[in-house]
Amino acid sequence: MEIFDLTIHELHDKLKAKEVSSVEATRAMLDRIEAVDGQVNAYITVTPEQALVEAEAADRRIAAGDIAPLTGIPMGLKDIFITKGIRTTCGSRILENFVPPYDGTAVAKLKEQGAVIVGKLNQDEFAMGSSNESSYFGPVKNPWNLECTPGGSSGGSAAAIAARTATATLGTDTGGSIRQPASHCSCVGVKPTYGRVSRYGVIAYASSLDQVGPLTRDVTDAALLLGAVAGYDPKDSTSVNTPVPDYLAGLKSGGKGLKIGLPKQYFIEGLDPDVKRAMDEAIALYKSLGAELREVSLPHTEYAVATYYLIATAEASSNLARYDGVRFGHRADEIRGLKEMYAKTRAEGFGSEVKRRIMLGTYALSSGYYDAYYVKAQKVRTLIMQDFLNAFNEVDVLLTPIAPTPPFKIGEKLADPLQMYLSDIFTIPVNLAGTCGISIPAGFSAAGLPIGLQLIGKPFGEATILSTAYAFEQETQWHLKKAPL
């Protein structure tokens, strides 16, 4: 087994036992990136010099007997995370050469533990997309089939796990952007409860929906990495001040006696047969483990996508106003006057998906339409939230598919944005409800493409979904399969 194949906890054991050094692990990872990333395009920026300096520091720390779970582990970050001194593009031309002057909270927490950042990962521009085709830096290819998309918007983060060019990565999930690519790339991805992880230093797409989470090779790593970044942050007033449980210690408690809900609105006609089969097998497995499965109803599910696209675009239209060419990032050349500077800078800097969403959001917030669209969407959002709370009065977790289909081909849905938006139909409600969900590998299609399974938990029920996922992982081999790369 190569060093780059190892999980966080496996590599940690070897670092601790001094069987391998962080410098060796980091070099191995950088070599692997060099060897395969040309095919995958998961990285926008690779930082070999800085990574090796950090690895040396980690090795000194380990030598001194001071090793935290992430010390010396080579990691990649979605390029939405602000990193001091490392260019941060958010997948956009408008930030092509932007080098931030500060670190965000999640990044600072990783650095405190001595994690090694090997680079910044490709993503849909400003996290807008479900296929990673809207990045200014080109599409990411799915390591399981280079003709397919890895999903989006954290497609680079998921693909790097599958291509084994990062031990673990952080992504963000606004409408499924961690879980859906995790599913498409056969890795584990967690969307924590809104407020569980600080958003300080994460470039905002839709502030009330965005949440930071881990993408990893297995559930143990997910528990570990989530524990490392979770917690109250005084710099983010939406972060919640409740204690962070020891997710790792709680992993083995899942499965037996658990009440699992199957939302009937998620198991509809038209679900891809391969996905349907994987779900049936998962349900059977949980039954065999002693879980109680029952049907529940989330009656407002059909409105989720429309609601999401009103709220997310409204917030995005405002969040993206700061990219105006005044203080940082791209500014158009040969401009005459202020209005032209704004118009030309933004016309050149943003791609078409971003422009489409800014226009949608601007329209939804404009006077005369605000009540009909934005306010109405907020009301529906409350109903969707209530659906989940009602369901959780009956069951401990919900089991659903992640996506209606296995990964699709690059370019297949580009011409039809509405079709593309529907690919997040099973993940979006969790963001609207503000609760937590996890995606875990649950099988492969006939064509050999990954299929993920979603477990949805109560607000701050991360420990429960992690232990439920862990029980599944213990009985299956899906997470051990390697992409043919």
Add this chain to the structure above:
Amino acid sequence: MLGALCVHAFALDGATMKYQVVIGLEVHTQLTTNTKIFCGCSTKFGSEPNSQTCPVCLGFPGALPVLNRQVVEYAIRAGLATNCSITQRNVFARKNYFYPDLPKGYQISQFDLPICQHGHLDIEVEGETKRIGITRIHMEEDAGKLVHADISEVGDDSCVDLNRACTPLLEIVSEPDMRSPDEAIAYLKKLHQIVMYLGICDGNLEEGSFRCDANVSLMPVGSTVFGTRAELKNINSFKFIKQAIEYEIERQAEILDDGGKVIQETRLFDPNTGTTRSMRGKEEAHDYRYFPDPDLVPVLIADQWIEDVRAELPELPEAKRARYVAELGLPEYDAEVLASSRELAQYYEETVALFPQAKIVSNWVMGEVARALNDDNNRSITDCPVTPALLADLLKLMEKGTISGKIAKTVFDEMYKTGKAPEKIVEEKGLVQVSDTGAIEAMVDEVLNNNPGQVEQYRGGKETVFGFFVGQVMRASKGKANPAVVNELLLKKLKA
């Protein structure tokens, strides 16, 4: 063409008015918190451009605002002092528009749920008391400022200074209740006095800490339907505000007289010409697309917090003035002047506490103290070299008869210059009052002997000459003779 004189005459001559003036005011007060409203940067005025900034107030990607609790407290103070109800669930909204001095592309403000609502202030104009409604007070962040430089270094470019971006403001919006420029100024001065009393604003108009937009419209006398208004922006002195409103009344009256229509627009006041000119019309009005800021959770204000703030409110000028009249027996005029500023009132009260003769202290504070400070480049009462304790000591010396009132003024000037204790000055300069009857009698005799003509006049019934004798004796004593003794002896001798 409208001349300044014509405007003046118009405004004064209310009788010729066919129109009723309607004025509403929006006042922006910059709060005296040490740090900005959503980040920890300093709010100090006049620093090197962009030296007081961070990722948050620069609107950098990924940065998030966190509310400064002190701002909420100051807003509650302002609300309680202006008889507002305090909104207990506060939501911040984003006001979206593009401008280079607005880093995020939106201003964080409050929209439909301002922290204070439905208040009022009572003003006095020409002896009449009038109540002016306060619609709302809300918290918001300021923008930065553009520096339009034409120096060679930057060519024609404009520079942006974001030190002021994200400094905390309260916007205080009145009802359109004012009916004359004088009422508007009375309201503004009262508000100005209150925010300074509350210690939440330094009140500096020139630096923009207290700035005012005026909405002015005219309607025919007797009408109840308001006319179309013009908004006069960012005027930075009471005098200019008055001038701007007066000009605007005249301008609109002329339009209406000619059968024209006033257009709704924003106008700028030019202090050089005393006129206003159009800045932008309504057709360019923004659609601000307000919506609740998802980065800030609602601020919940518990009853207890409001009560705690109420308990710590300082006595406000109105209450102070009433108390000075009722408890200290001061005349209305004295009470008004002394209560006009928190610092002056404090100085006065500290002095009275040590020398409990309210009117004498009032005379001195409004007289000698005010004069000395005024002559000294309008120095602030807070750094008056003659402290309340020193002033009280001086007044005690006078009361004991150690020095005369006249000498006291000399001593005061010396105290102001040197900061020395009055006893010391009196001793050093030998200014102790002479009350020794024998010594004074000798001087009286001498004066009477030297001025036989005047003595004759006095005895002949011209009693006004008495003052002449007193003056002569005081002069002979170099001002140190006790005037009471002088009077007594003079009378005795002249009547003899």
